[in-house]
Amino acid sequence: MSDTLDFKTADLCDAHSGTAHFQVAEPGFLDYGGHRSFAGPISTVRAPEDNSLVRKALEEPGQGRVLVVDGGGSRRCALVGDQLAALAQKNGWAGVVVNGCIRDSEDVGRTAIGVKALGTHPLKSSKRNEGQRDVEVRFAGVTFQPGHHLYADADGIVVSAVPLG
Numbered sequence: 001m002s003d004t005l006d007f008k009t010a011d012l013c014d015a016h017s018g019t020a021h022f023q024v025a026e027p028g029f030l031d032y033g034g035h036r037s038f039a040g041p042i043s044t045v046r047a048p049e050d051n052s053l054v055r056k057a058l059e060e061p062g063q064g065r066v067l068v069v070d071g072g073g074s075r076r077c078a079l080v081g082d083q084l085a086a087l088a089q090k091n092g093w094a095g096v097v098v099n100g101c102i103r104d105s106e107d108v109g110r111t112a113i114g115v116k117a118l119g120t121h122p123l124k125s126s127k128r129n130e131g132q133r134d135v136e137v138r139f140a141g142v143t144f145q146p147g148h149h150l151y152a153d154a155d156g157i158v159v160s161a162v163p164l165g
Contacts, residue, residue, distance in 0.1 A: 005037045005039060007039065007151055007164070008155070009155045009157070009158050010155050012160075012164055013158065016164065020161075021161035022159070023143065023158065023160075024142070024156065024158050025140040025142045026140040026141045027156060028140065029097065029140070030116065031114070031116055032109055032115040032116065032117060032120075033085065033095060033096070033108060033109065033111055033113045033114045033115030033116075034111050034112050034114075035114040037154070038094045039066070039094060040062075040064045040066045040093075040149070041065045041147055041148070041150075042065065042066055042148050042150050042159070043057060043066070043134060044067070044069075044136070044145075044146055045131060045133055045134075046070045046137055047079055047125070049072075049077050049079075049125050050125050050126050050127065050130045051079045051084070051125040051127070052129045052130070053129070053130075053131040053133050054067070054069055054084060055087070056133070058084055058088045059087065059091065060091065061091055061092055062091045062094065064092060065094060066093070066094050066095045066096070066097060066114075066150045067093060067095075067096045067097070068096075068097045068099075068137060068144045068150065069096060069099065070099045070137035070138075070139055071100025071101070072099065073099050073100060073118065073139065074101070075101055077100075077101065077123045077125045077126070078102050078104075078120070078123060079098050079100045079102065079125050080102045080108070080115065080117070081107075081108070081124065082108055085102075085111040085113060085115060086107075088113050089111045094113065094114060095113050096116075097116045097117075097150065097152065098117035099118065099139040099140070100118060102121075103120060103123070103124065116157065142157070142159050145161070148160060148161050149163050149164065
C-alpha cells in the first residue's frame with residue numbers, strides 16, 4: 001500500500017464512529033516510516049522488551065498485513081529498527097505499529113512501509129524469545145485482534161472488525 005491510499009481516518013470516524021465494529025486509538029503515536037498512510041489486516045506480537053518474535057513475524061510473507069507490536073509502552077529499549085523495517089518492506093508488510101520505541105529512525109523513514117511508535121530509543125531490545133504471537137493485545141484504548149483491520153494516517157489509528165471500503 002502507499003501514501004495515496006483512498007481513506008482518511010477522520011472520514012472513517014465520521015462514517016463508523018459509534019458502531020460496534022469500530023475503535024479509535026488514543027493519540028500519542030508518531031510517524032516514522034516512509035508511508036504515513038497504511039492499512040491492512042492485523043497480526044500481533046506481545047513483546048516485553050524482547051523483539052525476537054517481532055523478527056520472526058516480519059520474516060513471514062506480510063501479504064499487506066500490519067504488525068501490531070505490544071511492547072507494554074516501554075521506553076527503555078527499541079523493538080524495531082532499520083533492519084526489521086527493511087525486512088517488513090521486503091516481505092510485503094503494509095506497516096508496523098509499536099506500543100514502545102523504535103531506533104534507526106532516519107533509515108526507517110526511508111522504507112516503503114508505515115511505522116508508528118511512541119518514540120525512539122537507541123538501545124536494542126534483548127533476545128530471550130519471550131512474548132506471544134497472534135494474541136489479542138490492548139493499548140491506546142483499543143483491542144487489537146488478529147484478522148481485524150487497521151487503518152493509519154497522519155491523524156491517527158482506527159481499527160475495525162470488518163474491512164472498511
